[in-house]
Amino acid sequence: MDLAAAKVVIDIGGRYSFLLKTPAVWEGELISRDEGYSFDDGRDFLDTFAKSAALNMHIEVYSGKDMHHVLEAVFKALGVALDEATQIDPRRRSVPSTKGVIEF
Numbered sequence: 001m002d003l004a005a006a007k008v009v010i011d012i013g014g015r016y017s018f019l020l021k022t023p024a025v026w027e028g029e030l031i032s033r034d035e036g037y038s039f040d041d042g043r044d045f046l047d048t049f050a051k052s053a054a055l056n057m058h059i060e061v062y063s064g065k066d067m068h069h070v071l072e073a074v075f076k077a078l079g080v081a082l083d084e085a086t087q088i089d090p091r092r093r094s095v096p097s098t099k100g101v102i103e104f
Contacts, residue, residue, distance in 0.1 A: 004064030008077040010085045011056035018050045019058045042071045046078070 020043055050057040059077075064070035 004069040004073040005062040006073040006077045008081040009058045010081045014054045017056040018047045021060045
């Protein structure tokens with residue numbers, strides 16, 4: 001994850017939304033010549049994952065020029081966000097939704 005930083009926010013509520021925000025200074029696409037895949041491949045995977053799981057997922061990449069390190073930062077942040085989003089909050093006594101129900 002050298003010189004790469006990312007944040008992932010997830011809402012597990014049965015509605016799909018996907019937003020990926022990257023630094024404005026990036027020009028073109030990040031490609032890993034050794035592994036044979038691009039940052040766009042990672043973006044497609046994350047979008048499909050959010051759609052299939054009916055997640056509201058927002059990803060923000062703050063920095064990074066090496067595609068491998070950027071994707072590593074994103075996937076580590078995704079793991080943390082999924083862990084936090086699936087924890088039961090002991091302070092809540094009802095379904096954590098303004099609708100009163102979480103649809104899947």
